[in-house]
Amino acid sequence: MDSTLFIDINLYTATALFVVGFVGGMVSGFIGSGGAFVLTPAMMTLGVPGIVAVASNMCHKFPKSLVGAMKRHKYGQVDIKLGLIMGVFAEIGVLIGKHAMTSVKHAFGDVGTNLYVSVVFVIVLAVVGGFVLRDAFRMIKREKEGGDDMPHEVPKLARWVQSIHIPGTMMYFNALKAKVSVLFIVPLGIATGMLAATIAVGGFIGVPAMIYVLGAPALMASATELVIAFVMGMGGTMLYSMDGVVDIRLAMIILAGSLFGIQIGAIGTTYVKDSLVKFVMGLIMIIVLFSRFFYVPGYLSHLGLIDPMRESTIDTLKVFGDVTLVIALAVGGLTIIVALIKGMAAHRRSQEAQGTLGNA
Amino acid sequence: MSHPAKPSLLPTLTFGVASIVLFYLLFHFSGHFVDWALRTTHGEKALFLIPVVVAFVFSYFHGQFTGHFWEMLGLRAAKVSVVTKKK
Numbered sequence: 001m002d003s004t005l006f007i008d009i010n011l012y013t014a015t016a017l018f019v020v021g022f023v024g025g026m027v028s029g030f031i032g033s034g035g036a037f038v039l040t041p042a043m044m045t046l047g048v049p050g051i052v053a054v055a056s057n058m059c060h061k062f063p064k065s066l067v068g069a070m071k072r073h074k075y076g077q078v079d080i081k082l083g084l085i086m087g088v089f090a091e092i093g094v095l096i097g098k099h100a101m102t103s104v105k106h107a108f109g110d111v112g113t114n115l116y117v118s119v120v121f122v123i124v125l126a127v128v129g130g131f132v133l134r135d136a137f138r139m140i141k142r143e144k145e146g147g148d149d150m151p152h153e154v155p156k157l158a159r160w161v162q163s164i165h166i167p168g169t170m171m172y173f174n175a176l177k178a179k180v181s182v183l184f185i186v187p188l189g190i191a192t193g194m195l196a197a198t199i200a201v202g203g204f205i206g207v208p209a210m211i212y213v214l215g216a217p218a219l220m221a222s223a224t225e226l227v228i229a230f231v232m233g234m235g236g237t238m239l240y241s242m243d244g245v246v247d248i249r250l251a252m253i254i255l256a257g258s259l260f261g262i263q264i265g266a267i268g269t270t271y272v273k274d275s276l277v278k279f280v281m282g283l284i285m286i287i288v289l290f291s292r293f294f295y296v297p298g299y300l301s302h303l304g305l306i307d308p309m310r311e312s313t314i315d316t317l318k319v320f321g322d323v324t325l326v327i328a329l330a331v332g333g334l335t336i337i338v339a340l341i342k343g344m345a346a347h348r349r350s351q352e353a354q355g356t357l358g359n360a
Numbered sequence: 361m362s363h364p365a366k367p368s369l370l371p372t373l374t375f376g377v378a379s380i381v382l383f384y385l386l387f388h389f390s391g392h393f394v395d396w397a398l399r400t401t402h403g404e405k406a407l408f409l410i411p412v413v414v415a416f417v418f419s420y421f422h423g424q425f426t427g428h429f430w431e432m433l434g435l436r437a438a439k440v441s442v443v444t445k446k447k
Binding site: 062 | 379383386387390393394397398399400401405408409410411412414415416418419422423425426427429430435436437438
C-alpha cells in the first residue's frame, strides 16, 4: 500500500460525499440499510480506489448504525439480542461471501466477479424486493379497508418457525414476542452477511428475513437491522484497517452527512406504519435491480458470451446504471420526507383536535 | 403524544462546536492519519484501532449535535406504539 491510495479531498469531493451520505443516512434510519450501494461507486467515480472505497464506506457505516440503533431504541423499536445474534452470524457470512467472491475472481477474473455480483443482485432483489413490495401494497389496501388500527399480523412461515420447538436452542425475542430456535437465526444471519459481502447491503436479506421468517414487525426489523449493520461494519472496519486501507477522512465526511440523515429517517419511523417501511424498502430494491440491467451487457460482452459491444456503448450503459442507483436513493429519500411531513401534520391535527375536545 | 418542548439551543451549540473542532483537527492532522495507515501496513498493527476510535468519538459528538439540531428545528418523534400505530 502507498499513500497514493488516499486521494486529495477538495470542496467538490467533500460536498458530493456529504450529500450522498445525508440521503443514504436518511434511508438507513428508515429501513435499516441502504446508501452503501451508491456510496462505493460514488467514491470510485471521484477517483478513490475500490478497496479504499469499500473500507471507508464500512468505516462510516458502523458509527452511523450505532447512532441510528440508539435513536430507534429510544422509540422501543430495537431488539438488541436478536440484532447481536444475527450480527455475529452475519460476520461469519461476510467471511464466506468474501471467500466466494475470491473464488469467482480466481476462476473468471474481475469481469466474472462483476457478472456474479450482478446475477446475485438481480435474483435477490427481484425475488425479495418483488415480494416485499407486493406485501406492502396488500397491507396498504387492507389498511384502507380496515381503518388505521390494523394489528401486526405474523406471516404464515413465521408462525410455523415459531411453532417449532428444538430443545436447548429456544430463545425469547422481544421483537417477535415469542420464542424461536437459534438454529433458524443462524442461516438468516449468514445469508445477511453473504449478501453484505457481495452487494454491500445485507439488509435487503436481513430485514425481510426478520419480517417473513421470524415474524418481527417491519418497524422493529428495520431498527434491529441497524444493530446487525453495526456489528458487521465494526468487524469489517477492523479487518480493512489492519490492511491500512481505511481513509478516515472520507469516512468522517460521509458520516457527517449521514448522521444528519439518519436522525430524520429514525424520527420518520415514529409517524408511519409498517406498510410504508415495506413500501420504501421494496421500491428501492426494485429500482436498484434495474440499475444492474445496464451493467450486464458489458460483462457478457467482455466474457465473450454475446457479440462484442463497443466500449463507448458499455460506458454509456454504465452511466445509466449509476444514475439509476442515484434515482433509487433519491426516490427513497423523497418518499421518507413526504411521509414525515404528512405524518407530522396529521399528528399535529389530531393533537389540536384532542386539545379542542379537552377544552370543551 | 409529543415529547414536551425543551430548549435545545445550548446542547446544539456545545456539540456543534465540539463537532467542528473535531473535523478541524481531523483535517489539520490528516497527514498523520495517512502516515498511521501506512505504518499499519508495515507491521505496526496496533495502529489499526485509530480509525475505529476516531469513528466512535465522531459518532458521539456529531450524533449528539445532529439529534439536538433537528430537535431545535422542531423535528421530534411521535410517541406511539410499535405494533398498533395510529397516525
